[in-house]
Amino acid sequence: MTYNINDKGYYGEFGGAYIPEMLYPNVEELRQNYLKIMAEPSFKEEFDQLLKDYVGRPSPLYFAKRLSEKYNTKIYLKREDLNHTGAHKVNNTIGQILMAQRLGKTRIIAETGAGQHGVATATVCALMGMECIVYMGEIDIARQAPNVARMKMLGAKVVPATSGSKTLKDATNEAIRDWINNPVDTHYIIGSVVGPHPYPDMVARFQAVVSEEIKWQLKEKEGTEKPDYVIACVGGGSNAAGAYYHYLEDTDVKLIAVEAAGKGVHSGESAATSVLGKEGIIHGSKTLLMQTKDGQITEPYSISAGLDYPGVGPMHAHLYKTGRAEFVAITDDEAMSSGLELSALEGIIPAIETSHSLAVFEQKTFKPDDIVIVNLSGRGDKDLQNYIDYFKL
Ligand SMILES: *Cc1c(COP(=O)(O)O)cnc(C)c1O
Numbered sequence: 001m002t003y004n005i006n007d008k009g010y011y012g013e014f015g016g017a018y019i020p021e022m023l024y025p026n027v028e029e030l031r032q033n034y035l036k037i038m039a040e041p042s043f044k045e046e047f048d049q050l051l052k053d054y055v056g057r058p059s060p061l062y063f064a065k066r067l068s069e070k071y072n073t074k075i076y077l078k079r080e081d082l083n084h085t086g087a088h089k090v091n092n093t094i095g096q097i098l099m100a101q102r103l104g105k106t107r108i109i110a111e112t113g114a115g116q117h118g119v120a121t122a123t124v125c126a127l128m129g130m131e132c133i134v135y136m137g138e139i140d141i142a143r144q145a146p147n148v149a150r151m152k153m154l155g156a157k158v159v160p161a162t163s164g165s166k167t168l169k170d171a172t173n174e175a176i177r178d179w180i181n182n183p184v185d186t187h188y189i190i191g192s193v194v195g196p197h198p199y200p201d202m203v204a205r206f207q208a209v210v211s212e213e214i215k216w217q218l219k220e221k222e223g224t225e226k227p228d229y230v231i232a233c234v235g236g237g238s239n240a241a242g243a244y245y246h247y248l249e250d251t252d253v254k255l256i257a258v259e260a261a262g263k264g265v266h267s268g269e270s271a272a273t274s275v276l277g278k279e280g281i282i283h284g285s286k287t288l289l290m291q292t293k294d295g296q297i298t299e300p301y302s303i304s305a306g307l308d309y310p311g312v313g314p315m316h317a318h319l320y321k322t323g324r325a326e327f328v329a330i331t332d333d334e335a336m337s338s339g340l341e342l343s344a345l346e347g348i349i350p351a352i353e354t355s356h357s358l359a360v361f362e363q364k365t366f367k368p369d370d371i372v373i374v375n376l377s378g379r380g381d382k383d384l385q386n387y388i389d390y391f392k393l
Pocket of ligand 1: 087088089116191192193233234235236237238239240306307351353354377378379
């Protein structure tokens with residue numbers, strides 16, 4: 001049994017590239033070249049240099065003393081919140097813009113829901129002086145004004161998607177249409193371990209720097225590369241994929257994936273894909289997704305915009321199906337109170353996505369000598385208004 005991708009682009013039964021014929025040349029060009037390019041010494045050198053000098057890596061592995069005392073176990077936080085732009089997403093956009101350059105592309109497109117991936121993409125386009133078009137649902141543009149402003153300051157063109165529900169899936173359709181019309185000069189930067197093969201694998205490899213660092217950082221602090229548990233929240237699954245990557249085949253290390261239960265798993269307002277999802281195809285890959293009896297995608301809900309996704313990447317569908325990862329669903333209320341707790345105990349205000357991971361300590365008891373790593377995927381600045389409204393601060 002392997003938990004990583006096979007050479008056909010599948011994690012077990014999940015993955016693949018279910019795409020319209022007109023998209024085939026673009027995806028095939030990427031598939032044939034991505035591993036070769038990533039293996040080039042000059043690529044690796046430039047990627048590592050930018051992660052160090054621009055993103056600020058390595059991100060610290062911080063022993064959270066007061067949080068550990070409260071839950072009577074050893075908790076380390078992997079501080080992806082300290083990256084430039086405030087989350088793990090930039091690891092992937094840096095990797096993909098370097099990939100786009102090597103493929104001779106001059107124009108970048110992306111789609112975004114809450115705007116975080118749009119900002120991470122606009123950031124690297126500014127860095128490289130590349131044209132950047134971000135598709136975003138008209139409703140999301142209205143809801144996410146600060147991120148729209150950031151993208152504009154960074155020089156991106158934000159194009160409203162005005163069809164359908166005017167949200168993320170409509171923006172995705174627009175981006176795909178653009179890519180079909182501009183197959184030669186354009187690269188499509190996907191923001192999580194989703195989409196047709198090779199995207200899930202490529203994005204997981206760019207995010208794998210997270211567990212690569214955890215290994216040597218933990219060795220320094222605890223004399224072992226292996227924690228007992230790695231906990232990460234899952235929207236599409238990229239920060240989790242990065243935190244798990246170098247432990248996937250090492251079953252001594254237990255993996256915990258945290259999904260958003262919204263107002264409750266069975267409330268009808270949730271994004272707990274593993275529990276509620278059925279096999280289906282979304283964004284070109286076979287995975288678990290929330291859908292109606294007729295196979296139409298169900299609108300997900302979570303207080304956190306980054307977990308509000310109706311599917312999970314194929315890696316996570318496989319980790320769920322095989323039992324390699326334990327999936328935990330956390331409600332809005334549980335996440336919000338854990339976000340407040342981390343702020344008060346450690347002086348770290350987490351993104352609401354990340355707050356879901358921290359709520360696991362209220363649901364599950366760990367042993368005093370267990371080493372538990374939480375991937376602190378992002379900082380809470382972007383969520384301040386949400387925290388204010390929720391706690392009436
Ligand atoms: C986007 C985002 C997520 C969810 O995306 P994944 O691909 O599942 O990692 C989680 N945390 C933060 C802070 C985010 O910005």
